[in-house]
Amino acid sequence: MSVFAVGVAMIVLEAEARSEDEPTCYSQSCKKAQEERGETLTEEEVESSERVKEDLALELNASIVTTKEKILETEDKLVELVTAIGEYEMDMYASDNAIQPFYNKLNSFKHEVTAAKKAYKTAFEAAESTEDFANAKLLRDEYDAKVLEYELMELEYGVIQSTAVTDEQTYWDKKSELAETKEYLELLKEEVRDLDFDLKMAHRNHQFIVIEISRVCQILEKMAYEDPDFIHKGTCLKYSDLIHLDNTDQSISGEIYDAGWDLQRKKSLYTEYWKYYEQIPNWKIITVIPNDAEIYKKATVITVQAHQVKYVKPPGSKSPTSVQGSINQDLNERYVWTDIYVDRYCTKVSVSPDIHFVELALQQVMKECKDPYESYIPKRTLNIWPDWIAPLPSWMDNILADVEEIIEEIIPEEPEGVVCYSQACKTAFTERGIPVIDP
Structure with a gap:
């Protein structure tokens, strides 16, 4: 029954996972299926798109x-x-x-x-x-x-x-x-x-997208299944949490089955099975539970990590080791990006173990990561030093010290009381508790 539900989910999401342009077919079976839906594109249109x-x-x-x-x-x-x-x-x-x-x-x-x-x-x-x-x-x-x-x-x-x-x-x-x-x-x-x-x-071919669970999580879940006494504190997701995102044809990419600790996929019955999908170049193929090394070479890979994703390298940096831009000393700020990491080429994506961020990352990958990073990657701003006050340059400290000395020399000390000449003045200030000084 669960397998049937999975199949329904895949059929529903098959249309949702396409690009804005409708799929183009080269095989007769695909063309026939599209004609039934009224989705035919001419060979001239396909050729023109490829020529561009x-x-x-x-x-x-x-x-x-x-x-x-x-x-x-x-x-x-x-x-x-x-x-x-x-x-x-x-x-x-x-x-x-x-x-x-x-x-x-x-x-x-x-x-x-x-x-x-x-x-x-x-x-x-x-x-x-x-x-x-x-x-x-x-x-x-x-x-x-x-x-x-x-x-x-x-x-x-x-x-x-x-x-x-x-x-x-x-x-x-x-x-x-x-x-x-x-x-x-x-x-x-x-x-x-x-x-x-x-x-x-x-x-680059942006047609294929792979969603995988990190190797650490796969091992932990399998160990926990095989040994009831084994307990891990990870926050891992399972493929069963992500299967609703898969839109592959199981008869082509491999059948999905329940292995106990999680869902798994059998090997495809076909060699170079991905060529089946390449007949529909504008159709985004989302593979959950990948089981073939070649599909990794062709796809953007979204890896769901065991723990929250955190990094200090600004998203989209040309240098993979650059941390320029992660600290602003003038503002006493340092920055940490979380939950979604996308490399500059939109080929490798890491996400925190949260369905929300997996789906958000998938949406961006389907757009070929063209949205500004700040529109979907969370960014935390932290202080470099607590209770920080911007220090003045030494030359300015010296100037201020000199100014204070000059002010102290020019401005005399205030008297401790009021100078009064008349007795009425003295009486008035004395009644108010203000000291009176004789001239």
Whole structure:
């Protein structure tokens, strides 16, 4: 009788477990069954749907290839920059070091020009004879030559300064380019990871879902059944608690029977029996009590654990070992997610031993885990430290201490009573219990 009830449950839920799109059949028997229900899809519609998936996969794969080529180019550029940055730095220091010696040389020659000018001016002022004027002219010619040489040296000094500025700017530009290239390389690598993720999700078959009880629970239940004295404190669910979620055809996937400690499934009579269901690509197949290793490879696996699921890795983290985001020290908060764990690819799901969370996880898996995690995964917020007060930086503590000292110096101590001049004032405050101070 119980087996019959199970069969009824499976038939009822068969329709409920489908995607929004109606199932598509390729086999004649399936097509005939759908025609009787008025659910026929043409081969052209099926082909069009498959072509869209294929085009998306090809587009993503092409993007991956292109991005990987960019990564190789960027890595080559990075090696070139790292190798050359030392030369740019040496050029900067060399040109900078050339400024001061040439400046000293220019300044020294300037004194020579000044002395030459003074010499020829003095000669002209003291000249009286033809010979004196001839000597004065020679001195002036020497001065003019030195002025010309000085002007050329000034031009050269300007070039040296300009070169130093250019070399320094080049060095820092290359330094910035190196940092930007490193950042760009990380972005490209991140993009490849995201494209790989999208490709895997686009190419993945979301048709099969497996719900299993953890191995620990299966062993505990069997031991408790075989040994009446064996008692465990676990909160395990049984397959009998979950069988209403199964929508497989037992004649295809294997017959379900009561083994005493729990329901079990016999081996399928068919090899590669899952191909039967693949004829209906839009129909979600939910297998409770899986007994075949191959179905695990094809399915999203929901594992019902022996105890409540708790973890500190934020849901959907790209790195399986990342705990970034699980602590907010500024708010004195740490976060723990509970009851449902879903990996980034929606292939492995762990749930607490609670029917509510099993069904909730199943709903999300049937949607390919596209809902925001916060909409269905419980999150607990805890304090890092009890009675926590945000500490002030040491520099702010010092400032406040100085301010307190200044205030104490400026503001005099309040008198312990009221100063009164008249007797009436003294009497009034005394009657009210307020001390009076003589002026």
